[in-house]
Amino acid sequence: MKKNSNNNDSELIEKVKKGNKMAFNFLMNKYYSRVYASLFSFTKSHEDSEDLTQMTFLKVWQQITTFRGDSAFFTWVYRIAINLAKNYVSSANFKKQKINTSIEEADIEIKSFDDSELSLIHEQSLHKIRNFIGSLPESLRTAFTLREQDGLSYEEIGKITNTPIGTVRSRIYRARESILDHINQEIIKND
Amino acid sequence: MTNINEKLSALYDGELEKNEIDNVLRELENSKELKKTLSIYSLIGLSIRDKQNITHIASANLRKDNKIFSKLWLSNALTAAASILLTLFVVNYADFSRMNISTESANKIASAVNSKEAKEVVANSNEFLVDHIMNVINDPAFMDTKNTIDLRNVGYNISDKQNLGYSNGRESFKLRIENSDFGLNRIRYWRHGNKMIYLVPISGGRVVTIYGNISASKAIQIANSIKQ
Numbered sequence: 001m002k003k004n005s006n007n008n009d010s011e012l013i014e015k016v017k018k019g020n021k022m023a024f025n026f027l028m029n030k031y032y033s034r035v036y037a038s039l040f041s042f043t044k045s046h047e048d049s050e051d052l053t054q055m056t057f058l059k060v061w062q063q064i065t066t067f068r069g070d071s072a073f074f075t076w077v078y079r080i081a082i083n084l085a086k087n088y089v090s091s092a093n094f095k096k097q098k099i100n101t102s103i104e105e106a107d108i109e110i111k112s113f114d115d116s117e118l119s120l121i122h123e124q125s126l127h128k129i130r131n132f133i134g135s136l137p138e139s140l141r142t143a144f145t146l147r148e149q150d151g152l153s154y155e156e157i158g159k160i161t162n163t164p165i166g167t168v169r170s171r172i173y174r175a176r177e178s179i180l181d182h183i184n185q186e187i188i189k190n191d
Numbered sequence: 192m193t194n195i196n197e198k199l200s201a202l203y204d205g206e207l208e209k210n211e212i213d214n215v216l217r218e219l220e221n222s223k224e225l226k227k228t229l230s231i232y233s234l235i236g237l238s239i240r241d242k243q244n245i246t247h248i249a250s251a252n253l254r255k256d257n258k259i260f261s262k263l264w265l266s267n268a269l270t271a272a273a274s275i276l277l278t279l280f281v282v283n284y285a286d287f288s289r290m291n292i293s294t295e296s297a298n299k300i301a302s303a304v305n306s307k308e309a310k311e312v313v314a315n316s317n318e319f320l321v322d323h324i325m326n327v328i329n330d331p332a333f334m335d336t337k338n339t340i341d342l343r344n345v346g347y348n349i350s351d352k353q354n355l356g357y358s359n360g361r362e363s364f365k366l367r368i369e370n371s372d373f374g375l376n377r378i379r380y381w382r383h384g385n386k387m388i389y390l391v392p393i394s395g396g397r398v399v400t401i402y403g404n405i406s407a408s409k410a411i412q413i414a415n416s417i418k419q
Contacts, residue, residue, distance in 0.1 A: 008205040011212060022216035029229040030203060033237050040248045114227070120234050121248050129238050147204060148236045154206045173200040179235055180228065 009073045016064050021108060024064075028057050031074055032111050035081050042085035046118075052088060054110045056081040061108045116188045125187045132182045136175055143168050144175035199225060203232050320379070320390075323369075327402050328383050334365035334402055345409075345416045356403075364403025364410075368417070372396045380407060393417055 015023035035056055039049040059080050067076050119125060133141060139161075146157045154168045161168070198215045201207040207215065219225045326333045335355055342348075342357055350358035356365050372392050379390040389401040391414035399414045 008202055008207055008209075008212060011209060015216075020216075022220045025226070026202070026216060026219060026229070029226055030233055032230065033233045037237055037248060046248075111230070113230075116227070117230055117234060120231065120238070126238050129235060133239065145239070149239050151240075154204065169201055169206065170197070172204065173194075173197040176200050176232055176235065177196065180231060183231065183235075 010069060013064065013067060013069070013073060016061075017067075024061055024108065025111075027073070028060075028111050031077055032057070032113075033117075034074065035077060036113075038078060039081055039085050042082075043088060048088065050112060052081065052084050054112065055084055057110055058108070059084070119188060120183065125183075128187060129179065129183065132179060132186075133175075136178060140171050140175040140178065143171035147172050195225070196228065199229060200232065203229060320375075323390075323400070324381055324388060327388050327400060334367055334400070336365075336367040338368075340366065340368075340417060342413060342416060345412050347413070362403065362405045362409060364401050364405045366402075366413070367400050368393075369398045369400065370396070372398050378407075378411065380410070389414075 009027070012023040012027055016027065032053060036049050036053045039052045039056075040046070043049045043052065056077065060077055063080070067073070120129070133144070136144065142161060143157055143163075146152045146160065147154075152160070154165045154172075157163070157168045157172075158165045163171075195215065195218050198207055198211055199219070202212060202215050219229065339349055339355060346359045347357040347362075348359070350356045350363055356363055358364075375390060375392045375398055377392070381388045383402075386402060386404055387407070387410070389399075389405075389407065389410040391399045391401065391410060393399055393414055399417055401410045401413060405413075
């Protein structure tokens with residue numbers, strides 16, 4: 001039973017500290033879009049937000065050993081991102097700085113959004129996704145929204161819905177798979 | 192749990208058993224599909240958890256799309272313009288009479304635009320020429336040249352100093368001169384709404400573009416005055 005809904009993060013971070021790129025890849029893919037969304041509120045530019053997001057994760061990889069676990073991992077990542085964003089806002093030479101912080105020099109592969117991912121960050125796509133979530137069977141919808149919207153752990157969701165944790169896990173997974181199928185068939189396919 | 196995707200979903204939620212993490216990470220490392228699935232899980236979560244922020248981004252993307260759509264429209268318009276080129280080159284004498292053009296001018300223009308050579312030029316499609324015409328139609332500033340030309344000898348005064356238009360009270364137009372003849376050796380013209388676009392080759396390998404509600408005979412007269 002895990003009450004902390006991001007409990008696996010600490011295990012993954014320990015792996016990253018030992019140089020485990022697979023664990024870093026997981027954390028980067030998990031948090032990339034959240035960091036990007038946060039940065040967008042500063043830059044109002046897709047290109048700059050994505051550049052800053054990549055630079056953020058490059059710094060995460062380089063500085064992970066300094067993460068002491070005093071805060072949640074995302075909070076620490078967010079702080080790095082916001083510091084970079086402040087430099088971006090105050091510096092007219094951001095483009096030059098980008099060149100000096102070349103991601104190609106790092107020994108790690110940094111993610112970028114592909115076209116299908118970008119196609120999801122559109123009003124029409126978001127509307128379709130939210131509508132589809134609303135049409136999910138009640139049991140899947142409840143488990144999924146309690147997890148994603150309210151951030152509850154599987155254990156907490158199980159208590160609220162009077163359901164075993166294994167069932168909660170399965171329902172959340174089935175909800176995600178249904179949404180993923182819908183996205184592949186109705187959104188990405190049509191691009 | 193046997194399904195790797197279900198394990199991935201649980202790891203994403205931070206709820207996977209510790210002894211199963213390495214297995215999922217290995218699978219993830221070898222599968223682009225799984226990485227993409229993980230990334231989309233994250234975007235789905237964001238779409239319902241951080242509605243305000245994501246909507247801002249989506250709105251910005253929508254504005255970006257509008258620019259793309261305008262480019263697509265332009266691209267389509269170029270194709271349409273190529274069709275216009277083909278269409279207008281088979282204009283016959285009757286068309287000229289409807290445009291109130293004198294028979295003499297009509298003869299000159301008709302012989303130019305209906306010639307075999309002209310049709311071949313059009314059939315080969317001059318992309319640069321189409322581009323030029325689309326600039327005339329789509330870019331309001333394109334015809335605002337800085338150099339004014341004295342056209343009082345043919346009855347036209349500058350009507351709008353700001354936008355450098357010419358008028359004789361009844362007809363008005365804008366004019367610009369290119370230091371390239373686009374390979375033209377005959378008059379070319381297009382109809383756009385209630386206006387006409389004329390390209391008239393003049394001396395020195397130049398071409399005059401005249402755009403406005405003006406007849407072909409007047410356009411030729413104006414171009415001839417510039418020649419001199």
